[in-house]
Amino acid sequence: MKLTAEALQQALLNTADQIEQQKDELTDLDREIGDGDHGINMSRGFQALKKELQGKDPFEDLGELSKLVGMTLIKTVGGASGPLFGTVFVKFASKWNGKEAVEGDQLYDGFREAVEGVAARGKSQTGQKTMLDVWEPFTEALMGAEPLETVIENALADTKELKATKGRASYFGDATKGVQDPGALSSSILLRQIAEVLNG
Template sequence: MKLTTEGLKTALLKTADQIEKQKDELTDLDREIGDGDHGINMSRGFTAVKKELEDKDSFADLGELSKLVGMTLIKTVGGASGPLFGTVFVKFAGKWNGKSFVEGDELYDGFKEATDGVAARGKSKAGQKTMLDVWEPFTNALKGDEPLETVIEKALADTKELKAEKGRASYFGDASKGLQDPGALCSSILLRQIAEVLNG
């Protein structure tokens, strides 16, 4: 599995389109266990990312691309999601600076750094019904043989059954079980596009 600068750019443009399509679904989920703005916020952020990517012909490497995406998301998304999704790409940038592609350990290390960064920023860990419950299994799967698509599906299903322990969703306690976390769903949209690129 190899991630190139062009591949990541493609995945991000497709993510922007898909989030736009699922914007209302993400917002409806957030109304159930959050403050009802996740879809709107993520749509705004990825629309801005898409514009930045389309305005620039090429990127020197994965680091430059990731940094631009991270900063754009932090500036435009708002709420808790902006800093969390932004952190993913800022951490990618740190690990992949100067590299036009990554595979093997370098690919894994970038995702591990991003996942750890989200955990630190959100003061959370896997099992608390957050986006981490999708990022962590995906990252671990980069070292295994299970198809990434299967891992994402299973992670989403598992996350749905968890009790929320973080953020506004935690106020709902046991009532949050059986409802999908919007951050986890949004992460799955992005990771599916990345998986598609990785699988060639």
């Protein structure tokens, strides 16, 4: 599996379109176990990102692209998600600076750095019903043979059944069981697009 700067750019544009299509679903989920603004916030951030990326020459540096994405999302998403999604790309940038493409260990190391960055920023760990519950298994699967799409599906199914013990959702206690975490769902939208370009 190989990730080029151009492929990541395309995956992000596709993500912006998918988030727009699922904006209402993300917001409805967040109304159930959050403060009801996740879809709106993610839409705003990714539409701003789309403006930044659309019509630009293909990026040749994964670090440069990732840094732009991270800064844009931190500035425009708002809520708790802006810093968390932004952190993913800021961490990618730190590992992939000056590289046009990454595969194998370099690809994995970027994702591992991102996962650890999100855990530190959110003071969270896997099993607490957050976006980490999708990012962690996806990252580990980069070094395995299981299809990434299957890993994402399974991670979402597992996350849905968890009881939230972190963030705003934790106030809802047992009522969060059986409701999908909005951050996990929006993460899966992004990771599906990345998986698609990784599989060429």
